[in-house]
Amino acid sequence: MSQYLTLLKLIQAEYRLGLTLQDCLVNERQQLESQDLALLQISLCKKAELLTEIEAARETRNAYLARIGVVANPEELIVHLEKLEDSSATACVEALQECQESFNLSKKYNELNGLLIVNSRKRNAHKLDILKGVHEEQKIYNARGQTSPAGSQHSRKLA
Numbered sequence: 715m716s717q718y719l720t721l722l723k724l725i726q727a728e729y730r731l732g733l734t735l736q737d738c739l740v741n742e743r744q745q746l747e748s749q750d751l752a753l754l755q756i757s758l759c760k761k762a763e764l765l766t767e768i769e770a771a772r773e774t775r776n777a778y779l780a781r782i783g784v785v786a787n788p789e790e791l792i793v794h795l796e797k798l799e800d801s802s803a804t805a806c807v808e809a810l811q812e813c814q815e816s817f818n819l820s821k822k823y824n825e826l827n828g829l830l831i832v833n834s835r836k837r838n839a840h841k842l843d844i845l846k847g848v849h850e851e852q853k854i855y856n857a858r859g860q861t862s863p864a865g866s867q868h869s870r871k872l873a
Contacts, residue, residue: 717782718795718802724775725809731768732816738764739823746830788814 738761745754776786785791792810795803855861 722806728771729813735820
């Protein structure tokens, strides 16, 4: 069944892209931690290109699966492949599971990077408030006589 050898090659190509994404996300985290904005901008562009490649690879795999009449849903695909007594199908199951694990790890890396960005923004907003001479306890009155914090949180709500 050469159709499963072709599927295996498609999954392996997707897996390699997933590993490249992990490397990219690790680099991004290092650049966020060091606040190297020039390199970070380059990394973000590379990550965007890589995500486009990953999406194209997934679409190619899904189109191939549709051509051979197999479901594209990973869980259903694994169940289908496990029913077959074919070494290529078994290799596809293993490769698909590795690919899913790789993308799950990439998702975790991306979430960590997001937390770094959120925390960095909070620190920068706090530093900006200090530079402006705004204290956290200061309040601003609106037209209705209600108060809100005078810091950068207030200006973000207006924007």
